[in-house]
Amino acid sequence: MTTTDATTRNPAVNGDGYVTIEDISFAYAAGAPRILADVSLSLSRGEFFVLLGPSGCGKTTILNQVAGFEFPTEGRMTVAGRPVTGPGPDRAVIFQGDDSLLGWLDVYGNVEFGLRVLGVKNPERQQRVRAALEMVELGGQAKKYPHELSGGMKQRVQIARALVTDAPILLMDEPFGALDAQTRTTLQDELARIWADTDRTVLFITHDISEAMILGDRIGIMTSGPEAKLYDVIENPLPRPRERGGPDFGALYQDLERTVTAAKARRADLDGEVGTR
Amino acid sequence: MTPASATDFGERPGAAPTGDADPTRTAGPRPRRRGPRSAASWSRRRIGLNLLAVVAAIVVWHVAALAKDNPLVFPTPIDSARALVELLQDADSRSELLITLWRVVVGFALGSTLGIATASLLGSSRVAADALEPVVHFLRSITPVAWIVPATIWFGVGDASMRFIVIYATVFPVILNTLTGMAQAARNKTRMARVFGAGRFRTYRSVVIPSAVPYVLTGMRLSLGYSFMSVIGAEMVAGSDGIGYLIYESRLFYDTPTMFAGILLVGAAGLAFDRVFVLVTARIFRRFYCGQVAR
Amino acid sequence: MSVSTRTARPAVVRRPGGVPRLRRALTIVGGFVAVVGLWWLAASFYGMPMLFPGPPDVVTQFQSVLADGSLAQAVTASLGRVAAGLALGSLIGTLLGLLSGSSRVLEALLEPFISFFRFIPPLAWFAPVLLWLGAGEPAKLTLILYTTVFVVAVNTAAGVRAVPGNKLRMAATFGARPWQTFLLVRLPASAPYILAGIRIALGNAFMTVVTAEMLGAPHGLGVIVTNGMATTNIRGVFVALITLGALGLLADRLFVALLRRFGARFGASPDVAR
Numbered sequence A: 001m002t003t004t005d006a007t008t009r010n011p012a013v014n015g016d017g018y019v020t021i022e023d024i025s026f027a028y029a030a031g032a033p034r035i036l037a038d039v040s041l042s043l044s045r046g047e048f049f050v051l052l053g054p055s056g057c058g059k060t061t062i063l064n065q066v067a068g069f070e071f072p073t074e075g076r077m078t079v080a081g082r083p084v085t086g087p088g089p090d091r092a093v094i095f096q097g098d099d100s101l102l103g104w105l106d107v108y109g110n111v112e113f114g115l116r117v118l119g120v121k122n123p124e125r126q127q128r129v130r131a132a133l134e135m136v137e138l139g140g141q142a143k144k145y146p147h148e149l150s151g152g153m154k155q156r157v158q159i160a161r162a163l164v165t166d167a168p169i170l171l172m173d174e175p176f177g178a179l180d181a182q183t184r185t186t187l188q189d190e191l192a193r194i195w196a197d198t199d200r201t202v203l204f205i206t207h208d209i210s211e212a213m214i215l216g217d218r219i220g221i222m223t224s225g226p227e228a229k230l231y232d233v234i235e236n237p238l239p240r241p242r243e244r245g246g247p248d249f250g251a252l253y254q255d256l257e258r259t260v261t262a263a264k265a266r267r268a269d270l271d272g273e274v275g276t277r
Numbered sequence B: 001m002t003p004a005s006a007t008d009f010g011e012r013p014g015a016a017p018t019g020d021a022d023p024t025r026t027a028g029p030r031p032r033r034r035g036p037r038s039a040a041s042w043s044r045r046r047i048g049l050n051l052l053a054v055v056a057a058i059v060v061w062h063v064a065a066l067a068k069d070n071p072l073v074f075p076t077p078i079d080s081a082r083a084l085v086e087l088l089q090d091a092d093s094r095s096e097l098l099i100t101l102w103r104v105v106v107g108f109a110l111g112s113t114l115g116i117a118t119a120s121l122l123g124s125s126r127v128a129a130d131a132l133e134p135v136v137h138f139l140r141s142i143t144p145v146a147w148i149v150p151a152t153i154w155f156g157v158g159d160a161s162m163r164f165i166v167i168y169a170t171v172f173p174v175i176l177n178t179l180t181g182m183a184q185a186a187r188n189k190t191r192m193a194r195v196f197g198a199g200r201f202r203t204y205r206s207v208v209i210p211s212a213v214p215y216v217l218t219g220m221r222l223s224l225g226y227s228f229m230s231v232i233g234a235e236m237v238a239g240s241d242g243i244g245y246l247i248y249e250s251r252l253f254y255d256t257p258t259m260f261a262g263i264l265l266v267g268a269a270g271l272a273f274d275r276v277f278v279l280v281t282a283r284i285f286r287r288f289y290c291g292q293v294a295r
Numbered sequence C: 001m002s003v004s005t006r007t008a009r010p011a012v013v014r015r016p017g018g019v020p021r022l023r024r025a026l027t028i029v030g031g032f033v034a035v036v037g038l039w040w041l042a043a044s045f046y047g048m049p050m051l052f053p054g055p056p057d058v059v060t061q062f063q064s065v066l067a068d069g070s071l072a073q074a075v076t077a078s079l080g081r082v083a084a085g086l087a088l089g090s091l092i093g094t095l096l097g098l099l100s101g102s103s104r105v106l107e108a109l110l111e112p113f114i115s116f117f118r119f120i121p122p123l124a125w126f127a128p129v130l131l132w133l134g135a136g137e138p139a140k141l142t143l144i145l146y147t148t149v150f151v152v153a154v155n156t157a158a159g160v161r162a163v164p165g166n167k168l169r170m171a172a173t174f175g176a177r178p179w180q181t182f183l184l185v186r187l188p189a190s191a192p193y194i195l196a197g198i199r200i201a202l203g204n205a206f207m208t209v210v211t212a213e214m215l216g217a218p219h220g221l222g223v224i225v226t227n228g229m230a231t232t233n234i235r236g237v238f239v240a241l242i243t244l245g246a247l248g249l250l251a252d253r254l255f256v257a258l259l260r261r262f263g264a265r266f267g268a269s270p271d272v273a274r
Helices: A059-067 A107-117 A124-135 A151-164 A181-198 A209-215 A247-276 B036-068 B077-089 B091-124 B126-141 B144-155 B159-184 B187-195 B200-238 B243-252 B256-284 C021-046 C055-067 C070-102 C104-117 C122-133 C137-161 C165-173 C178-214 C221-231 C234-266
Strands: A019-026 A036-043 A048-052 A074-079 A091-094 A169-173 A201-206 A218-222 A230-235
Touching: A019 A059, A036 A059, A036 A074, A036 A230, A048 A059, A048 A209, A059 A074, A059 A091, A059 A169, A059 A201, A091 A151, A091 C165, A107 A124, A107 A151, A107 C165, A107 C178, A124 A151, A151 A181, A181 A209, A201 A209, A209 A247, A218 A247, A230 A247, B036 B077, B036 C104, B077 B091, B077 B256, B091 B126, B091 B159, B091 B200, B091 B243, B091 B256, B126 B159, B126 C021, B126 C234, B144 B159, B144 B200, B144 C178, B144 C221, B144 C234, B159 B200, B187 B200, B200 B243, B200 B256, B200 C122, B200 C178, B243 B256, B243 C122, B256 C104, B256 C122, C021 C055, C055 C070, C055 C234, C070 C104, C070 C137, C070 C178, C070 C221, C070 C234, C104 C137, C122 C137, C122 C178, C137 C178, C165 C178, C178 C221, C178 C234, C221 C234
Parallel strands: A048 A201, A048 A218, A091 A169, A169 A201
Antiparallel strands: A019 A036, A019 A074, A218 A230
């Protein structure tokens, strides 16, 4: 492990507590198997945190709980010091898939939606929508409807919609999971640029190791579910702007892949424990 | 009767249910958890609310009828229930109901068979289907009951004409839905059949027709509703027997309780036929639904 | 029949422009020509134009009723009834559906009535309605209302319940109030379901109005049909039947055109229905 010295393998690595997740567990019903078991995490203001894990491990559940859509069965969460009691305009969400876009509104209308709900008046509203559209390079597509857009463009609309209200926290649930590989890399690079320009705290869910490396300041690796746990948190030493390839990239990739495999094996250990209990 | 509470959108047989079915989880100021226990308690509450609504409606009906105080125009629920019992005890009235039901059964069976056969023939040729589908749409848009006049002239008053009306009401929705189902047979499935060397006829028999089954059944279920609708109308317009005639005739004698009893019977019969159709076909054709539940 | 009952009309998947337009039009015309030819043959074979008129007799009859304005009068009367009943019925049905789709308690209260009345054909109510409202227009309007309200309500409620959870969650992240979520998300998202309900209601309304007219009205297509019975004017009956088919088809196609134009925006695939 040549890169061990470059990464800090220490689950206790913690942020400054801007977003805290304390010993949360989650089960769909009392007595049902727990999806999540005793997960703790602390995010710093302004950091890009990636949760990496296999499908079905409960990463989305964690994000939904931070968003306020679901609530932990045990444990507690705070955002900016206050407990999470429901969704709110301080946390914008970029959803997996495109079904959160409103098909009857054009691109402009979709991006404008949050500002209208929040009661922002024109001309400020118009100016902010324009700026957000420019930022995601959709300036020329404002009058198109979602069904006329490619998958990548739809996710850009979602990003613009999340940016326009200036929510300090962005929650992103595998936003590029359904895109083709080329579009995905383009959007990853653009998201990295936008994030650098805008000073947001991001919680980003993915199962793609290289995506996690390109985007994350820190990468949290989950074990497989049920009873999923946070296995390890790794600080990403790669300097920004990041490039794919190169020896550092390759080495970190290998290291992460080993950790992910170990996290899955840990799951196998847990199976053994459950069996003998 | 509104047999077609359907949407043309999204819900295709075999399509997996999508979306978050539980929007109540979405928001809320306080953590809300809904496990199986709360689901069970809701289903009990729901039955309670159902009953409450029915009881309330009957009470309102009763009070309104008492206020109106004219059983010839507006009978109480008790009068109507009594009339219903009398109707069911009277052999003549019972036979009126059976006549109507038999018309529905025979006409529906013949019409469905004819519809499936016609659509299977049409569907095997793209040109024929394209050419005749608009004609079918046109014929379907003609109110079945309106055919009672030519039908009476051609087939005489009585069962043959009634049967014609029921067949007419049944056949077109079945054709249209069957054609749709055949067109929906996934291209990859037909290609798969070809890959294995299946000929045109074999592909048709083994892939296209089975894929259409859920659509055919949907069409038949709609048609069952239209059959009831049409036979009641036809019996009122040009009939001399049947439950539709009984309802219409009781007006002439100001026998309003019997009228209400007849209406209740028609509703109950329609409901029973629909449930039986769904339960039976869901059981027989379950595998064609690819795991999706027919309701 | 639950709300999940599927397409009432075909939703044939076919790409527009897949078949050249002209060829398609010719195919459709060919279909109608073939059917008219068959009719002509059958009528000649029957040999009694008074009882089974062929195409030429019916064309002559069309010319005369168009000239004396009686067809226009009948069509106006029937269409007016359908339009008034459908408009009012759709409005009430949509409101009921929105209410019952948004609240489980209201749904549970309305459920028994919707599933019971659905199976009572509108014509069964003809006799009591005649008794209560007399033979005039209010009676016919009531029957059309009855035949439209429930389908529209059931479909609307299904639409409200089918709104994707992520749309509602999205609105919640911006702090939308319940009324904002309702007006800005739930209502527009249910639009295709509402339209599908109205489309079925349209067919029901035509069916009901004609039968109601046959049982008694001053004017209307149903009246022509029954008069044909009394006077053995089968040519007149055929004219009425063809007009009915054409009107029903036209109205339905109009709906489909609307859905094709705007359907995709509401999450319906552009080839919903033809």
